[in-house]
Amino acid sequence: MKIDSVGVSKLLSKYNNQNKNDKTDKTEAGSKKDSFSISESAQQLQKAKAEMNKISEARQEKVKRLKKEVEQGTYNVSGEEVAEKMLNQAKLNKLV
Template identity: 45%
Template sequence: MKISSEQLGQVLKVYNQKKSSKSTSEAKKTKGDKLSISTGAKELQEAKKALKNQPQIRKEKVERLKKQIKTGNYNVSGEEVAEKMLSRTIVDNLV
């Protein structure tokens, strides 16, 4: 049996059509990305939003301290400074 070049061309044409239709159907199935965010990441996002809503500077406290410094009434004992430094160090070591 002889196969002519015309017949071979037709076979290849059909083969390529089936191959391309198969690959497009597979591409449709796998098309699109999926993203899932962990619970911890969601909580972190919420915490960041809450932090952004907080004022950066506590204006009342800053104004009060400015007045105390200006009038010479701002006094901090060495014990208070040491206590804050130690408590901050302890917290930093725990976290």
């Protein structure tokens, strides 16, 4: 399963909009004191987004390295590894 950053961004946007509406409702209820707190789930979402960014950066570095190896003609891959990963992907697709 592939989770792209666009999907995570949309989820965070919806979550933030919901939180804004909730905060507006609380303010309209007559709250005299301003305060805020970040819920545990929002904190987890922030951590998940940060991790996704790290993964994305690492992936870009890997792609850059592999591209350089291909251009230089030094990229070598085992046919057995390719076949094994293809079979594993096929098994995963059957489960899904």
